[in-house]
Amino acid sequence: MIWIKRIIYIILSIIVLVSIYGVFKPLPRGLAYEGEVRAVDQVEFIYDLTYEREGQVVHQQNILARILQIIAEAEEFIVLDMFLFNDDYNSSEEFPHFTAELTEALCAKKRANPDAQIIVITDEINTFYGSYLPEHLQELKGKGIEVIFTDLNQLRDSNPFYAGFWNTFLRWSGTMGQGRLPNIFSNEAPRVTLRSFLKMLNFKANHRKILITENEALITSANVHDASAYHSNIAFVVSGEIIADFLAIEEAVASLSGTTLAINWQKEVEESEVELMVLAWPEQVASKQVVLLTEKKIKEHLLEMLKEAEQGDSLWMGMFYLADRQVIKGLLQAAWRGVDIRLILDANKDAFGLEKIGIPNRPAADELLKEAGGNLKIRWYRTQGEQFHTKLVFLKGRCQSTILGGSANLTRRNLNNYNLEADLKIVADNESFLVKDLENYFQRLWYNVEGVYTVDVEEYRESALWKRLVYLIQEMTGLSSF
Template identity: 55%
Template sequence: MAGLIFLLIIIAVSVYGILKPLPRGISVENGPYPVTGVEFIYDLTFQKDGKTVREQQIFDRIYELIDEAEQFIIIDMFLFNDDYDRKTSYPGLSSRLTEALAAKKEENPDIEITFITDEINTFYGSYPSEHLEKLKEYGIRVTMTDLTRLRDPNPVFSGFWRTAVRWFGTAGQGWLANAFSPDSPDVTLRSYLRLLNFKANHRKVVVTEKKALVTSANPHDASGYHSNIAFVVEGGIIPEIAASEKAVADFSGNGDAISKKAIVQTGEKKDNGSKSTAGNMQVSLLTEGKIRKHILDTIKEAGPGDIIWMGMFYLSERDIIRELIVASGRGAQVKLVLDPNKDAFGMEKNGVPNRPVANEMVTESEGEIKVRWYDTRGEQYHSKFVMVKGRETSVIYGGSANLTRRNIMDFNLETDLKIVAPNDSELVREINGYFERIWNNEGGNYTVDYEKYRDRSSFRKVLYRFQEWSGLCSF
């Protein structure tokens, strides 16, 4: 009888974990705000004349935003560490960002600097993060996201974990090898069990009183050579982005980390902060499930003569896939640049989910959906953005969100921008040029033909569908 009661409790906790209310300020859609310009920047790793070439812009731009800030800086980043196998060398992104923020605080002691991040950087509480501790030493407010407040994408396990394991914490003498790096501290079994909840604050945002940057890039050393994208905006959208970050600090029990007064004052000072101010582009803030809602609505409107460009690290959400196939059937051109899902920080992956997903879309569209694989050589094509180009205007989505159940169905924390721009704008020309460049291998070798990684495996198809449905996966 006791066992049956325990099982019923776990089932009840599992169901509640999927359906429970989201914290206030999560899964929002704010805007549109008219702006006169949006900056598109990117990192690309590719081959040219037999050599590896790396074009990197994103973190240089982040350091510029830090230098320009006067009132406050809010940074929310998923991966922020230097945990990796030292057999390979990577750029010191985590150390450099730490030093930049510390130097800014020394230069301007009155500036409010807040750093929000994910528990993964302490291996879920097994040991302190050197970089986060240094930020604290300089008076920078650090918030560790309380992931227990979020819904559970892996409910079968999370129901058990919340009922029987959570209460014991994760701290203590580690005795298990660290899966992220043999050179990092050993960890506790309880930390591994916490990891198996498979959820995260996956956002990648930098906000100051002057500008905001939303990106797919992490300040994580082993991610330093990944290909990524970012957008920089200013105007009335800034206080909305700052407020979305304050919501995370609030539900994580660190509400004083971001000054509400500073956010309000920033909004008041923006001349183009009103939704009625003229501008040739419109920018909206989308987080969590609202990203899925808007992307689906945009794809559903695509028809003959329209082009859907997508650059994506993970694509697996079932409704997105179905609507892409339907849009192709209506006559829209669908062109996807996907990561082949074969590389993960020195480890080889099995191609799930992108390869079985690509096979499904190409097959069901009878070859009308076109796919090219980014030609990764140990790094990842980590970009996450979509452009639907209509006759006169384009709708662009970009930020932290992979198009997976976990990322865009109110489980992970995610931030994207939605941008509506005329086709003759510099922004649309730049993004279109970016896609044409990597699709056609202009000036280098970026992508390879679909057939190179085509995967007809029934096993991997079933595996992907089960993992996407159940949450028993890392994508």
């Protein structure tokens, strides 16, 4: 019996050590990236909204159209990094064919310009973690388009209580094979292996949503994913030297996945072009500064934004998940200093046809309202099966504004060097078109201008102690999907 106890002790010790290493192991090179501060003449803000007007549901969709336009205008290279890129959903539902549209656009570009480099980086979730290769990705490969699956094993473990067991015993067996279990994403998708299910429980992801060409870069909260087509999202489009930063962060993903992008790009601007811009758009030239941020650098800059906000400033936030304890503390401290804070949150009640219980946003919102005082107000986005999937923070100061938006939810998994994430930070004069666009966007949603977008916080507010405890435990331990 003594030797059995010793073996059990040794096995448990190995699992604990593997778990600890998985949380603190060195980050792959190029992650937690903070780019150079770049001066740009223009930042384009676009968004998708689903809302109700005169009793009818309206889908205002702009992001995919802009993505397709950027692809059509590319001549030299295209790099797409997209978390969800598939058409898996149950046959009882109907959605626009976003995946097919994007696939055809990429294939058409390759047919028209065979010399163009086209690279698609995506997450293993689109193959159900290695169980099968979907047809649209097979088509891309068949057309000579490089498809890179992010090696999630290289990332830190956000769910250490499970990851230690997985990495010790199961990871080495792989996930390919004859699938026998139903696919939870679609009743028509191929069946999957048990090992794929078990890998999914690590809750790792390349969560970025980025498109880069020699002309422009787009960063968004939106997935090009059929079942996500009706979600409300935001995106920014920029050009100029910051494209080099976008390429650098995607080179890091390619590198940790065992390959390389091998794209050389250098922005060339003729002096006559600069003179023309000054004559045509004097308000826009060099009126904005942008910085590309990934992983924990996003959190560092967000906390700095909250710390620098002062009485008289206004802070708007549109967010799918709000859970990170440091961010919540920063919001409370800003509210106590007299910053006017208004949050538009998803009520966390819908997820691809399934009903959720409101975690983490409802207990987080209840805590904020109880402790912040009158300077912090919240409204819920009125979803009807879709999600308010936006990730956007807008701080307006006396003379200039700071904007932060992209793929990152405000959770431990998204902000603490676990998921791969990318956000764009923008500083702009308050008189710029961009700041006015952001103000109009938030005021439209908050005050239900020409439609019904948001509802009063009491509509979904909950004070249940058990939900708060579940939220706190999940956020601190990683035993959750948010």
